[in-house]
Amino acid sequence: MVSFSRTAIAAAMLLSVASTAFADKKIKSLCEISYPSDSRIQWQCLKLKWSDTPEGLFRESWRDVLRFNRVDRRHFLGGVSIKVPRRLEQVRNFNPLPLTYPEAAREPKFILVDQTEMFLGAYQFGRLVYSFPIALGIEGKLVPNGTFRIDAADRRHKSNLYQVEEIGRPYPMHYALRFFVDKSKEEWPSYWIHGRDLPGYPITHGCIGLYDEEMQQDYYAAHDRKVYMKNYHPLTRPLLEDAKTLYQWVVDPRTDSGEFQKIKNGPVVLITGRPPASP
16 A cells, blocks of 8 residues: 655545455455466365364464465455475465565575565575565555665554544554655655564555564454354454564664654565566
């Protein structure tokens, strides 16, 4: 999503109300979403039961299977079909990005966003140190390609325009890192990398989303237990915290106020490719 910098929304961002887990049911099969790296791994399609959990099905490989599907635990739902590698060891620490990026060899910190793979990589002097599955923009609201730079951060960013539909709270964009303000448009829309839900397919209005179970537990836990206790397994404790990891890698904790702040000489962000088509 984008925010409008020149109006009183300075650090706010437009987020889709329909991006919550139970509003995302229009896409039932992640098997129909193709990535270039799929060709390297043999997999089969599995339709989930409501009693299934990632930990129960895949044991110590559950994080790897979720990364392979670019999905979070909250969207691991009965009726949804996912890709299951025939050999789980093939997706151990799954990462479709290059381990080195020579073009960034002189950059202390560099972020590569491969929209075609729906993955983000964090590099130090050209060597990959972190890689994360991501959520991307829908058709008509795509994340812009190009070279940018992180210029602002906000640990508890939230929308002042949209709310989470089920619970009426402002939509969260925690651990937010701004990489672009489009001054060519009248409203000056801003683009961010931030924590959010990951349903396994393009869903945002122009921003880049990362795992954030800390936010999900805060925003959804009570509601999920009350409304979906018969067919949904609430998060027991946050384990997938990619947004927090990237934020702490970018923002010096010694100078982090926890509020909106400008970042000088932040990491370069290179965005390439195009998100896979949704079925």
